[in-house]
Amino acid sequence: MAQEQxEQxEQxxxxxxxQHQQHxxxxxxxMRPRPASFAxxxxxxxxLKGKVALVTGGDSxxxxxxxxxxxxxxxxxxxxxLEECEDARKTREAIEACGRRALAVASDLGQEEACRRLxxxxxxxxxHLDVLVNNAGEQHPQKSIADITAEQLEQTFRTxxxxxxFCTKAALPHLKSGARIINTASVTAYLGSPQLLDYSATKxxxxxxxxxxxxxxVDKGILVNAVAPGPIWTPLIPSTFSPEHVAEFGAxxxxxxxxxxxxxxxxxxxxxxxGSSYMTGxxxxxxxxxxxxx
Numbered sequence: 001m002a003q004e005q006x007e008q009x010e011q012x013x014x015x016x017x018x019q020h021q022q023h024x025x026x027x028x029x030x031m032r033p034r035p036a037s038f039a040x041x042x043x044x045x046x047x048l049k050g051k052v053a054l055v056t057g058g059d060s061x062x063x064x065x066x067x068x069x070x071x072x073x074x075x076x077x078x079x080x081x082l083e084e085c086e087d088a089r090k091t092r093e094a095i096e097a098c099g100r101r102a103l104a105v106a107s108d109l110g111q112e113e114a115c116r117r118l119x120x121x122x123x124x125x126x127x128h129l130d131v132l133v134n135n136a137g138e139q140h141p142q143k144s145i146a147d148i149t150a151e152q153l154e155q156t157f158r159t160x161x162x163x164x165x166f167c168t169k170a171a172l173p174h175l176k177s178g179a180r181i182i183n184t185a186s187v188t189a190y191l192g193s194p195q196l197l198d199y200s201a202t203k204x205x206x207x208x209x210x211x212x213x214x215x216x217x218v219d220k221g222i223l224v225n226a227v228a229p230g231p232i233w234t235p236l237i238p239s240t241f242s243p244e245h246v247a248e249f250g251a252x253x254x255x256x257x258x259x260x261x262x263x264x265x266x267x268x269x270x271x272x273x274x275g276s277s278y279m280t281g282x283x284x285x286x287x288x289x290x291x292x293x294x
Contacts, residue, residue, distance in 0.1 A: 013248065013251035013256055014247050014248060014251075015247070015248060015249055015250050015251050015256070015257050015258055016033075016233065016246055016247055016249055016250075016258065017032055017033075017246075017247070018243030018244060018246055018247040019031070019032060019238045019243055019246055020238055020239075020241070020242060020243050020246065021235070021238045021239040022239075023239060024138055024140075024236070024239045024240065025057075025082060025084070025137075025138055025235060025236055025239060027060070027084055027086070027087055027235055027239075028059075028060035028061065028064070028084075028087045028090075028234075028235050029086055029087060029090075030235075030238075031233075031235060031238060035060075035061060035065075035232075035233045035234060035235075035260055035261050036065075036260035036261060036262040036263075038064075038065070038068055038094055038262075040262075041262070042068075042069050042072055042262070042265070042266075044069075044072040044073050044074070045073070046073060046074050047073045047074070047269065047272075047273040047274070047275070048070055048073035048074045048075035048130075048131070048269070048272060048273060049073070049074030049075075050074065050075075051070075051074065051075040051076075051130040051131055051272070052075060052076050052077075052078070052122070052126040052127075052128055052129050052130050052131070053067070053070045053075045053076070053077050053078070053129075053130065053131035053132075053133065053272065054077075054078045054079075054080070054118075054119075054122050054129060054131070054132050054133065054167075054171070055067045055070070055077065055078070055079050055080070055133040055135055056079075056080040056109060056133065056134055056135050056136040056163065056164075056167060057080070057081065057135040057136035057137060057184075058077070058078075058079025058080060058081060058088075058091060058104075058133075058135065059079060059081035059084045059087040059088035059091050059104070060084060060087040060091070060234065060235050061232070061234030061235055061236065061261050062135060062184065062229060062232060062234060062261045062264050062265065062268075063079065063091075063133070063135045063136075064079075064087070064090075064091045064094075064261065065260075065261035065262050065264065065265035066133060066135070066261075066264075066265045066268040066269070067079050067091055067094075067095060068091070068094045068095060068098065068265075069265040069266065069268070069269050070131070070268075070269065070272065071094070071095040071098035071099075071100040071102070072098050073269060073272075073273070074100070075100060075130075075131065075272075076100050076101040076102070076126055077095050077100060077101075077102055077103075078102070078103040078104070078105065078121070078122045078125065078126070079091055079092070079095075079102070079103070079104050079105070080104075080105050080106075080107050080109060080118055080136065081104065081105075081106055081107075082106065082107075082108060082136075083106060084235075085106070087235075088104045088106070089104070091104070092104045101125075101126070103121065103122065103125050103126070105118055105121055105122075109136055109159070109162075109163035109166065109167060110155070110158030110159050110162050110163055111158075111166075112162075112166040112169075112170075114166075115163065115166035115167045115169070115170045116166075116170045118167065118170070119167065119170040119171050119174065120170075123174055128174065128176075129171055129174045129175060129179070130175075130176075130178070130179050130180070131179065131180045131181075131182070131272045132167065132168065132171050132175070132179075132180070132181045132182070133182045133183075133184070133268060133272075134163070134164035134167055134168065134181070134182070134183045134184065134206075135183075135184040136159055136160075136163050136164075137159060137160045137184065137199075137202075137236070138155070138156060138159045138160065138199075138236070139156065139196055139199040139236065139240055140152055140156065140198070140199070140240070141195040141196055141240060141241065142195060142197070143195065145197055148197060148198055152198065153198050156198045156199055156202055157198070157201075157202055157205075160199065160202035160203065160205075160206070161202045161205050161206065161209070164183055164206060164209070165209070168181060168213070172222075175220075175222050176221075176222075177220060177221030177222065178221055178222075179221075179222045179223075180222070180223050180224075180225075180271060180272045180276075181213065181217075181222065181223070181224045181225075182224075182225055182226065182227065182268055182271045182272060183206050183209070183210050183224075183225075183226040183227075184206070184226070184227055184228075184229070185203045185206045185207050185210070185226045185227065185228040185283060186199075186200070186203040186206075186228055186229060187228055187229065187230040187231075187285070187287045187290060187292065188200040188203050189203035189204045189206065189207050189228060190228065190292035191290065191292065203228070206226060207226060207228070207283060210224055210225065210226040210281065210283065211281045214280040214281030214282075215281065217280075218280055223271075223276065223277070223279065223280040224280055224281065225271045225276065225279055225280060225281065225282050225283065225284070226282070226283045226284070227264065227267045227268060227271070227283070227284045227285075227286065228283050228284070228285050228287065228292075229259065229264050229286055229287060230250075230253055230259060230285075230286065230287025230288045230290055231249055231250040231253060231258045231259065231287075231288065232258060232259045232260065232261060232263075232264055233249070233250075233258045233259070233260055233261070234261060237249055237258075250288065253287065253288030253289055253290060254288060254289030254290065255288040255289050257288070258288075259286060259287075259288055263286060264286045267284040267286050270284070271284065
């Protein structure tokens with residue numbers, strides 16, 4: 001019996017069809033199966049009625065699911081994306097199908113001026129901003145720290161951390177008491193990842209920034225929190241990893257599967273709504289059952 005259990009444990013669990021995309025951050029239109037990111041079973045309660053939200057990296061994956069859930073809750077939503085125009089169009093149409101106004105802006109947010117222009121566009125379009133979701137990200141696995149070039153290190157930090165910093169800095173003059181800032185961290189900030197050293201470091205920085213900014217803004221009534229997803233089926237995965245890695249993606253979680261964007265979006269909705277009015281500087285962990293004690 002023990003040998004049989006050992007053999008079963010050693011068998012690799014296939015969670016997804018093997019696949020790979022050559023370009024980052026990846027296209028949702030090329031994924032099989034498509035991620036569950038249209039909040040089809042989401043039951044809304046008007047928790048964001050009259051609010052305006054901006055979601056960076058909102059064209060697909062977690063960003064798309066969050067943007068659509070926000071719209072279902074009554075918010076007008078702007079999304080920022082790099083160059084995935086078809087994915088962004090579908091997200092914009094899904095927001096509008098909820099009866100809400102939508103804005104999609106293509107921008108490289110690693111540059112401070114681009115972040116200022118983005119915030120200016122949102123204010124010009126909607127007149128105010130209530131919820132900022134800093135979600136844009138990228139990752140580039142390497143076998144060794146020796147393989148991480150200075151260019152890759154800077155690019156990863158620009159997308160994952162600088163963009164969050166610059167967007168927050170540009171948005172702050174427009175945020176009033178009751179506003180929310182929500183940052184996307186990662187389980188790798190807590191567990192580490194030997195092949196994603198620079199990515200994990202950026203996500204650790206996101207957690208530290210979230211905690212520090214929450215202290216800086218609490219007297220203004222602006223709440224700052226984060227979400228640290230585990231392995232979630234988004235375009236970043238097939239554009240990052242080999243087909244073999246994708247086939248086993250998420251199998252090492254207690255739930256033995258990857259999560260779907262729709263399973264993460266409710267965490268962002270909660271942190272954007274009045275239900276989280278006594279939370280700031282905190283991190284939610286939709287990660288398939290991993291205990292991180294953080």
